[in-house]
Amino acid sequence: MAGPQTMFDKIWNRHVIVQRDDGMCLMYVDRHLLHDGSFHAFTQMRNENRQLRRPKQTFATPDHYTPTTVARSIDAIKDPKLHEKVAALDANTRDFGVRQFGITDPNNGIVHVVGPEQGITQPGIFLVCGDSHTSTHGALGAIACGIGASEVGHVMATQCLWQRKPRTMRINIDGKLGFGVTGKDVILATIGQISTAGGVGHAIEYAGSAIRALSVEGRLTISNMTIEAGSRIGIMAPDDKTFEYLHGRPFAPKGAEWDKAVAYWRTLPTDDGASFDKEVAVDGAAITPMVTWGNSPEDVIRITDTVPDPEREANTERRESIRRALDYMDLKPGMPISDVTVDRVFIGSCTNSRIEDLRLAASVVKGRKAVVTAMVSPGSALVKAAAEAEGLDKIFTDAGFEWRFAGCSMCAGMNGDTIAAGERSASTSNRNFRGRQGPGSRTHLVSPAMAAAAAVTGKFTDVRRLMEEK
Amino acid sequence: MEAFTTLSAVAVPIDMVNVDTDQIIPVRFLPRPRTDPDYASFLFHDLRLDKDGNERPDFILNRAPYRDGKIIVADENWGCGSSREGAVWTLVANGIRAVIAPSFGDIHHNNAMKNGMLPIHLSKADCATLRAQLNAEPGAKITIDLAAQTVTGPDGARYSFEIDPFQKYRMLNGLDDIDVTLQHDKEFEAFESRYRKEATWLFAE
Numbered sequence: 001m002a003g004p005q006t007m008f009d010k011i012w013n014r015h016v017i018v019q020r021d022d023g024m025c026l027m028y029v030d031r032h033l034l035h036d037g038s039f040h041a042f043t044q045m046r047n048e049n050r051q052l053r054r055p056k057q058t059f060a061t062p063d064h065y066t067p068t069t070v071a072r073s074i075d076a077i078k079d080p081k082l083h084e085k086v087a088a089l090d091a092n093t094r095d096f097g098v099r100q101f102g103i104t105d106p107n108n109g110i111v112h113v114v115g116p117e118q119g120i121t122q123p124g125i126f127l128v129c130g131d132s133h134t135s136t137h138g139a140l141g142a143i144a145c146g147i148g149a150s151e152v153g154h155v156m157a158t159q160c161l162w163q164r165k166p167r168t169m170r171i172n173i174d175g176k177l178g179f180g181v182t183g184k185d186v187i188l189a190t191i192g193q194i195s196t197a198g199g200v201g202h203a204i205e206y207a208g209s210a211i212r213a214l215s216v217e218g219r220l221t222i223s224n225m226t227i228e229a230g231s232r233i234g235i236m237a238p239d240d241k242t243f244e245y246l247h248g249r250p251f252a253p254k255g256a257e258w259d260k261a262v263a264y265w266r267t268l269p270t271d272d273g274a275s276f277d278k279e280v281a282v283d284g285a286a287i288t289p290m291v292t293w294g295n296s297p298e299d300v301i302r303i304t305d306t307v308p309d310p311e312r313e314a315n316t317e318r319r320e321s322i323r324r325a326l327d328y329m330d331l332k333p334g335m336p337i338s339d340v341t342v343d344r345v346f347i348g349s350c351t352n353s354r355i356e357d358l359r360l361a362a363s364v365v366k367g368r369k370a371v372v373t374a375m376v377s378p379g380s381a382l383v384k385a386a387a388e389a390e391g392l393d394k395i396f397t398d399a400g401f402e403w404r405f406a407g408c409s410m411c412a413g414m415n416g417d418t419i420a421a422g423e424r425s426a427s428t429s430n431r432n433f434r435g436r437q438g439p440g441s442r443t444h445l446v447s448p449a450m451a452a453a454a455a456v457t458g459k460f461t462d463v464r465r466l467m468e469e470k
Numbered sequence: 471m472e473a474f475t476t477l478s479a480v481a482v483p484i485d486m487v488n489v490d491t492d493q494i495i496p497v498r499f500l501p502r503p504r505t506d507p508d509y510a511s512f513l514f515h516d517l518r519l520d521k522d523g524n525e526r527p528d529f530i531l532n533r534a535p536y537r538d539g540k541i542i543v544a545d546e547n548w549g550c551g552s553s554r555e556g557a558v559w560t561l562v563a564n565g566i567r568a569v570i571a572p573s574f575g576d577i578h579h580n581n582a583m584k585n586g587m588l589p590i591h592l593s594k595a596d597c598a599t600l601r602a603q604l605n606a607e608p609g610a611k612i613t614i615d616l617a618a619q620t621v622t623g624p625d626g627a628r629y630s631f632e633i634d635p636f637q638k639y640r641m642l643n644g645l646d647d648i649d650v651t652l653q654h655d656k657e658f659e660a661f662e663s664r665y666r667k668e669a670t671w672l673f674a675e
Contacts, residue, residue, distance in 0.1 A: 017661040018654050022635035026654055028661060030672055040504060040555070050648075065501070081501050125672065132553040132577055146577050149555040150584035150647070158651045160658065164634060166576075196488055197547040200573050230550065232576050253671035261671040296488050317545075321487060414497050421521075433492040433551060435516050 004271035007237060008168050008203050011143045011268065015126045017160055027163050030125035032155050034060035034098065035111045036085045037414075038130050041152035042092040053159040055097040059120055062086045062103055063110045064414045068377045068404035072103050082415060096156075107250075109380020109406040112136040112350035116220060117380055119249025123238035123265040128155055133350050133430065135226035139219035140246070141238030141268055143203070146227060166233065167277035169202035170270075173210040175285030180464035182360065183218035184352055184428065184447035186210065187225040188290040190282050192300040199231030202278060205270065206236050210284030216245040217356040224351045225430050228297040237269035291337050291460050292432045292445040294325035299432070301337055303450070303462045309333035328434055329442050330422075337460050340444075343423040345374035345455040346437075347448050348404075349411035352428035353379030357448040358387050362395040364452035364466055374455040375402040377409040377417075401455065413437050426454035472586040473644030474616050477567055479540035481612040481624075482530055483601035489544060490551035491578055493517060495560045497552075504556070510563035512556070531564075535609030543600045543612070544571040549578025558585045568614055570621060572597050583637050586644065588614065590621060590631045599623070616642055 005013075018026040034041075038060070045052070052058060065085035070076040074090060077083040086103055093100035101107040101114055108114070112133050115121040123141030128134060130152040137144035147161065155161055171194075173186060191198070204226055211219060219236050226234025243262055246252045253261040288302045299322075301307070307326065310333060313319040326333060331340065347353070347361050358378060376396050378384035384406055387393055393403045410417040411429035413436060419425050421440025428451050429436075432443040446454065453463035499512040518529050525532040531539075542548075542561075548571040549557060558581045561569075567587055572594040574582075582589045592600070603624045604610050610624035616638065621629045640650070666673050 014665075018657050020636060024634065024636040026651065026657070028658075028665065030669075037500065043503065048648075085501060122672070124669075130553060132551065146553045148553055148558075148577055148581035148584065150581065154647050154651065157648050158658075160651060162636070162647060162651070196550060197573055200547065200576060227551075227577075230547065230575070253674065257671035257674050264669070296490075317487065412497060414500065431490075431492070431551060433490045435496060436492055439496070439516055 004274040033129035036062035040149040061101040066407040113379035119252030136224040138235040139223035145232040169278040173208040183221035199229040203233035348377030349429040361448040361452040368456040370400040371458040478613040481541040482539035483604040491557035494557040550575035
């Protein structure tokens with residue numbers, strides 16, 4: 001009988017078809033998600049005259065190339081480059097027999113919002129998608145990882161994937177999160193602590209009282225940015241909140257199958273005494289609203305902090321890297337981050353575009369006016385409809401925000417939603433790389449609450465102050 | 471896939487940590503098919519060229535001996551960020567066959583090996599030594615022997631590296647993954663028929 005096991009080991013072992021002597025494992029893929037950037041693999045399938053092995057376990061939604069400004073139809077997309085990609089996914093999914101939540105479908109949206117929302121993502125499964133933010137789905141207790149285009153083709157043709165078992169790392173986040181502190185602040189603070197290379201080669205499990213206390217949506221935000229911590233996989237123990245979240249969703253198990261599934265899901269959490277290759281503790285109670293200042297998600301400080309001064313950095317390599325980032329971001333060493341003004345605000349992306357994110361942002365915006373250009377792109381058509389039913393759209397538009405359709409939008413910058421060179425954004429997305437939101441763009445990553453605060457004040461503002469005023 | 475056996479070539483030092491795949495290939499080039507004849511020109515586009523499309527002379531890949539480099543020696547967390555395989559395709563389109571670094575973004579690392587581009591792990595100190603030598607002597611060569619798992623620096627110093635035996639076998643023989651996998655059809659069918667009985671809820675119509 002095996003000793004105590006981690007949740008990761010339990011799920012991993014269940015999916016191993018073949019294990020070679022050298023440790024490489026052929027893994028069974030339960031669910032494969034596709035988006036409109038997956039065209040390379042479809043081209044490969046056509047060129048090599050292959051079929052999808054398990055099309056019924058494959059789901060697709062266009063998101064990267066969908067414009068957020070025009071009505072939901074392929075014909076309405078005027079930009080030929082965008083039209084081509086969205087139309088190609090439509091044709092490819094039809095030809096290869098894959099269920100697509102197309103642009104006209106009321107269930108369309110960002111692939112990492114749609115998967116959980118539809119109940120396609122479930123505890124205990126192995127899920128892959130050709131997008132690095134596939135780590136998102138781990139919040140429901142699945143092993144979910146991003147793969148490259150060649151691997152997408154491989155999964156299409158074989159329904160499995162060669163993987164070497166990564167090492168394991170548990171990040172224990174304990175303590176009660178403070179007022180105005182969200183899942184986004186938790187993951188930014190964690191990346192600040194362990195660095196963007198901190199999780200390389202490891203599968204991360206997030207545990208601790210702060211994780212258990214978060215809603216499923218807050219957890220999804222944390223798992224989402226696991227890739228920014230260097231790891232492809234960020235799982236969390238499924239619990240009653242997870243089951244309640246999934247119950248009744250279109251692709252979740254039904255009736256007797258539901259009971260059977262839940263009974264299995266309850267066996268998944270890591271056993272007491274199981275060991276990890278690495279353990280890290282994060283003090284959840286000490287986390288405050290966070291803002292990034294540089295061009296890596298690890299370049300992050302508290303809203304009450306000052307921008308680092310390279311002269312005070314002893315490590316020469318780090319000093320040079322800070323200097324380069326401050327130069328690109330046009331920031332002065334040692335200035336308070338709360339003195340930095342913004343030109344644009346973006347609320348959306350697979351990190352922060354779910355209904356709770358929009359509710360939180362709306363609660364800050366309500367009764368105030370945006371003083372800079374600001375937009376909201378809900379994560380899916382269903383999120384959009386839910387927000388409209390609650391009147392959130394009206395709160396945003398009354399404050400001068402643009403209320404857009406769903407898509408990756410200004411996070412990926414592929415669908416025409418970009419910011420101009422030299423402009424500075426407060427963005428709820430996940431990457432502050434140089435040029436991420438358009439050539440020359442300067443991105444600061446924040447929570448939806450902090451983005452809303454930046455929109456109504458024109459600079460980075462401690463949202464706790466605005467929340468207290470209410 | 472092109473096999474990788476041995477390579478002796480000019481090596482390019484890139485003295486930056488956390489080089490993300492957005493830098494290696496900016497997002498606006500991703501709609502292009504990988505067969506696009508311009509694919510090579512996308513490499514480090516926004517770092518390599520100025521706003522008017524002129525080469526920045528200070529960018530290392532624009533400098534004469536390094537232009538023809540086939541090996542990159544990098545620093546930590548090379549290829550982090552987005553899963554875009556275009557980052558590998560544009561490197562390969564420029565003739566880059568190997569990247570030596572202390573650590574890699576996991577997805578980029580896998581993508582590299584799918585395309586015959588060898589990611590080699592050496593220690594941070596060894597990478598720093600190699601980069602210093604390559605900076606001091608532009609055009610200096612590095613030799614890689616995959617079968618022997620060695621890197622030989624410009625000064626003749628030899629470094630051993632670890633590589634997954636399966637990936638080594640694939641790279642040495644230029645084998646395509648799908649063909650290797652389809653040899654395991656029997657195991658796949660046996661696994662799936664058992665698994666479908668265990669996890670019935672995943673297969674309900």
